[in-house]
Amino acid sequence: MSVTQAPFPIATPAAAAEAAERGAPGLLRRLPSSRVAMVGLSLVLFWVVLALLAPVLPLASPNAQDYAAIGHPGSSAAHLLGVDPLGRDVLSRLIWGARTVLAVAPIAVVTAYIVGCAMGLLAGYYRGWVDVVVSRVSDVILSFPVVVLYVILIANIGPSALNIVVAAVLASAPGIARIVRGLVLSLVNQEFVAAAELRRESDLYIMLVELLPNCRGPLITDFCLRLGYITIAIGTLGFLGLGLPPPTPDWGGMIKQGTAMLTVYPHMSLYPAFAIVSLVLGFNLLADGLTELSMSD
Amino acid sequence: MLSYLTRRLLEVALTLLLASFVVFMVTEFSPGNVARRTLGPFATQEQVDILYNRLHLNDPLLVRYARWLGVLTGLQADPLQDPALGLNFTDPRGARYFGNFGYSTLYKAPVNDVLWDRLANTALLAGLAFAVIVPLSLLLGVIAGMRAGSGTDRIVSSLSIVMTSVPEFALGVMLVAVFVVLLHWLPGTSPLEREGGWPIAAQLVLPVATLAIYDAGYVARIVRSSMAEVMTRPYVRTAVLKGLPRRTVIVRHALRNAMIAPFTVILLQINWLIGGVVVTELVFGYPGFGRMLLDAALFGDISLIEAATLIALLVATTTQLASDIGYRLLDPQSRR
Numbered sequence: 001m002s003v004t005q006a007p008f009p010i011a012t013p014a015a016a017a018e019a020a021e022r023g024a025p026g027l028l029r030r031l032p033s034s035r036v037a038m039v040g041l042s043l044v045l046f047w048v049v050l051a052l053l054a055p056v057l058p059l060a061s062p063n064a065q066d067y068a069a070i071g072h073p074g075s076s077a078a079h080l081l082g083v084d085p086l087g088r089d090v091l092s093r094l095i096w097g098a099r100t101v102l103a104v105a106p107i108a109v110v111t112a113y114i115v116g117c118a119m120g121l122l123a124g125y126y127r128g129w130v131d132v133v134v135s136r137v138s139d140v141i142l143s144f145p146v147v148v149l150y151v152i153l154i155a156n157i158g159p160s161a162l163n164i165v166v167a168a169v170l171a172s173a174p175g176i177a178r179i180v181r182g183l184v185l186s187l188v189n190q191e192f193v194a195a196a197e198l199r200r201e202s203d204l205y206i207m208l209v210e211l212l213p214n215c216r217g218p219l220i221t222d223f224c225l226r227l228g229y230i231t232i233a234i235g236t237l238g239f240l241g242l243g244l245p246p247p248t249p250d251w252g253g254m255i256k257q258g259t260a261m262l263t264v265y266p267h268m269s270l271y272p273a274f275a276i277v278s279l280v281l282g283f284n285l286l287a288d289g290l291t292e293l294s295m296s297d
Numbered sequence: 298m299l300s301y302l303t304r305r306l307l308e309v310a311l312t313l314l315l316a317s318f319v320v321f322m323v324t325e326f327s328p329g330n331v332a333r334r335t336l337g338p339f340a341t342q343e344q345v346d347i348l349y350n351r352l353h354l355n356d357p358l359l360v361r362y363a364r365w366l367g368v369l370t371g372l373q374a375d376p377l378q379d380p381a382l383g384l385n386f387t388d389p390r391g392a393r394y395f396g397n398f399g400y401s402t403l404y405k406a407p408v409n410d411v412l413w414d415r416l417a418n419t420a421l422l423a424g425l426a427f428a429v430i431v432p433l434s435l436l437l438g439v440i441a442g443m444r445a446g447s448g449t450d451r452i453v454s455s456l457s458i459v460m461t462s463v464p465e466f467a468l469g470v471m472l473v474a475v476f477v478v479l480l481h482w483l484p485g486t487s488p489l490e491r492e493g494g495w496p497i498a499a500q501l502v503l504p505v506a507t508l509a510i511y512d513a514g515y516v517a518r519i520v521r522s523s524m525a526e527v528m529t530r531p532y533v534r535t536a537v538l539k540g541l542p543r544r545t546v547i548v549r550h551a552l553r554n555a556m557i558a559p560f561t562v563i564l565l566q567i568n569w570l571i572g573g574v575v576v577t578e579l580v581f582g583y584p585g586f587g588r589m590l591l592d593a594a595l596f597g598d599i600s601l602i603e604a605a606t607l608i609a610l611l612v613a614t615t616t617q618l619a620s621d622i623g624y625r626l627l628d629p630q631s632r633r
Contacts, residue, residue: 139308140315143617147572148590148609152602155594156323232464236576239466240591255470259580263485266474273467281462288458 028220030293037289040224043282047275051098060089062096062249073265084254084268085261093249094275100250101279104161105230108168109223116173117219120180121207125188134181138174146171150233154242161244164237168230179222183215221290228283235276251276298625305621309614316614320606321362324599334597335377335384335402352376365603371395398607399600403593408604411589416608418489419578419585423570425501426508431563434513435556438520442555443547445525454521460514465573469507469580476503486582504581508573512566520559527555557627564620568613 031037050057060066065087066079075082081090123134141149153167187193188211196206237243238252246253251272258268325331332349333340348354354361367373371394377384378392378400386400388407398408441453463471477485487500527533528551536546575587582588586605593601 136311136315139312140319143312143316143610143614144606145568145571145609145613147575148606151575151591151594152320152323152606155597155602156326228462235464236466239576240579241595252466255466259470262470262473263478266470266478269470270474273470277463277467280464281459284458284462 031289034289034293036285036292040282040285040287040289043278044286047098047279047282048102050095051102054095054099057095059092059095062093063088063247073261074267081271082265082267085257088247090254090268090271093254094251094271097249097251097254097272098275098279100161100244100248101231101234101276104164104234104244105227108165108230109172109226111165112169112172112226113176113219113223115169116176117180117212119173119177120182121184121211123177124181124184125203125207125211131181134177138177141170141174142178144171146233147236150237151240151242154237159237159242159245164234164244168233171233172226172230176219176222176226179218180212180215183218184211187211187214217294221287221294224283224287224290228280228287231276231280231283301625302622305618309618313610313614316610317366317603317607318362320603320610321365322358324602325361325365326358331599334599337402348382351382368397368399371397375399398604401593401598401601403596403598403601408600411601412586412604412608415584415586415589418583419574419587422501422504422508422577422583422585423567423574425505426512426570426573427567429505429509430513430516430566433509434516434563435520435559437513437517438559439524439547439552439555441517442521442524442528443551445521445528450521450525454518457514457517457521460510461518463511465507465511465576466580468510469503469577472503472507473580488582489584500581504577504583507577507580508570512569512573516559516563516566519562520555523558524551524555527551530554557624560627561620561624564616564623567616571609571612 031041060079066083066089067087070083070085070087073083073085073087079089079091081094084090084093119134119138123131149171150167153170154163157163157166193206193210196210201210234243234250235252235255238250238254239256240252241256243253244250254272255269255276258265258270258272261268331354332345332352336345336348353364356364364373364376368375374392375386375388375397376382378386378388380387384400386407388397388400388409390397390407390409396409398412400406401408401411404411437453437457441450441457444450473485476483483502484495484500485503487504489497489500491497533546533551536550537543541550571587573587574585575591577583578585578588579591586608590602590605590609592598593605
């Protein structure tokens with residue numbers, strides 16, 4: 001199926017709404033006016049910049065072991081944030097760990113969004129048996145406590161970056177589908193959809209060009225929240241011993257390894273714990289600011 | 298209401314059935330794996346092959362699932378408990394009874410001997426956490442939502458957003474660093490035994506706090522927005538304008554309507570708590586259901602994983618049902 005253009009130029013209500021929206025500053029463009037969102041954005045950007053700069057920063061290799069430092073793992077001139085139980089530089093592993101989470105989390109959320117939006121659009125637009133199947137599948141998956149679902153999935157398919165993405169998509173897509181379906185159901189009876197149907201637009205065009213863009217407000221917020229959730233999920237899996245296989249630097253895994261020395265050298269677990277909190281807080285504040293902005297319309 | 302109840306009950310039953318199939322599929326998809334995991338890493342390939350044939354593991358997945366359901370419901374004897382196999386999987390309850398979850402290869406005992414004590418420990422932990430979450434989140438949410446946009450609101454809202462940004466494993470580590478390492482006020486592990494002289498109550502403080510704080514922040518946010526929304530309603534304005542004291546307006550008019558949305562959310566937190574206990578119990582070495590589930594999953598103890606996941610699903614779906622019914626009872630608009 002190809003996305004067909006309207007055979008003759010016609011002013012659709014969707015286009016009119018679009019134009020009106022373009023006049024009023026868009027949600028993302030108004031972002032700087034929300035202090036909460038800007039704090040969140042700077043927390044996220046802090047880690048993004050560090051992650052991007054990791055190869056050029058003067059850091060020890062994240063997996064190099066400094067055996068001499070194991071005896072005195074606290075911070076020193078050679079290791080600003082100290083070393084972990086294996087003598088690896090904590091600062092370097094934090095920054096390289098940011099690369100891991102900032103690569104895996106967005107990939108997982110974007111993939112989950114593609115799957116979830118497809119499910120929600122199909123269920124909301126076609127209704128009938130498609131809706132029944134999609135809703136039933138979503139109900140079944142959403143009835144699992146999330147962590148339990150992650151644990152049994154990863155324990156059976158094995159821990160790897162790809163499998164974490166697969167598990168995250170499986171766990172998140174039904175929730176996204178539910179939101180999109182609800183939004184589509186509220187839009188599908190509106191005139192601009194009827195107009196598009198009258199113009200004989202293909203179903204795909206109606207779903208992707210007419211319906212999906214009109215769902216974007218709540219979805220942008222949900223996207224940020226989900227980035228936070230997935231960051232937590234990746235950390236949780238690492239902490240449970242089901243994360244990325246060692247020696248990949250991974251914040252949850254670092255916290256786990258540090259707990260063995262927690263009563264003597266708490267820094268090994270605390271620094272990665274603060275790292276993960278700051279990143280999740282960033283995503284949450286961003287989502288909060290976006291909600292605030294969309295409410296003030 | 299009655300027809301609604303029946304319909305919802307049937308839906309829950311169907312969801313549970315489908316979900317149990319998903320669990321079965323995930324754990325027993327590869328039949329060779331089932332025989333291997335049952336016998337452990339030291340069994341010879343020959344032994345694995347014998348078990349594979351005896352258990353008819355080459356049957357299609359659906360047939361094997363039906364057989365598993367048969368064992369669970371007591372319609373069929375558990376083939377693994379057959380003495381002729383020589384596995385020595387003995388269950389004092391017999392090989393055929395309702396609720397037969399099979400034999401745990403990790404604990405070398407029937408699943409029913411392992412499961413329930415740990416579930417009781419977790420119920421204690423989650424129950425206490427819940428007893429903290431509900432009043433704390435209601436208090437925070439109402440205080441903030443009462444005067445949306447005020448200084449108090451900003452402080453409480455920021456606090457609750459920070460609370461929801463600290464995942465259990467990070468929070469547990471931070472709490473241990475402060476209260477155990479720095480202040481020596483509380484024990485860092487909670488084996489629920491009187492070892493090291495710490496009373497059981499002291500052992501429960503940190504796990505409960507870990508579990509409660511993350512969730513309370515989330516619920517408080519929901520309560521806040523619901524409260525803030527209700528405060529803008531015309532009937533609240535009317536109550537204020539007719540000169541009722543602020544206290545009465547909030548307690549009698551606003552609170553009751555503001556609690557409807559959070560009620561469902563609070564009940565749904567039980568689903569989230571089940572996941573939270575897996576992490577929290579690992580942090581504090583708490584002898585509970587979550588850690589058992591994790592150990593079973595890491596070890597590959599098929600029967601125990603299936604049993605534990607099924608219990609978790611049962612709890613999650615029941616609370617979901619309870620929250621739906623409660624919502625209908627509370628919300629005058631859906632009662633009609």
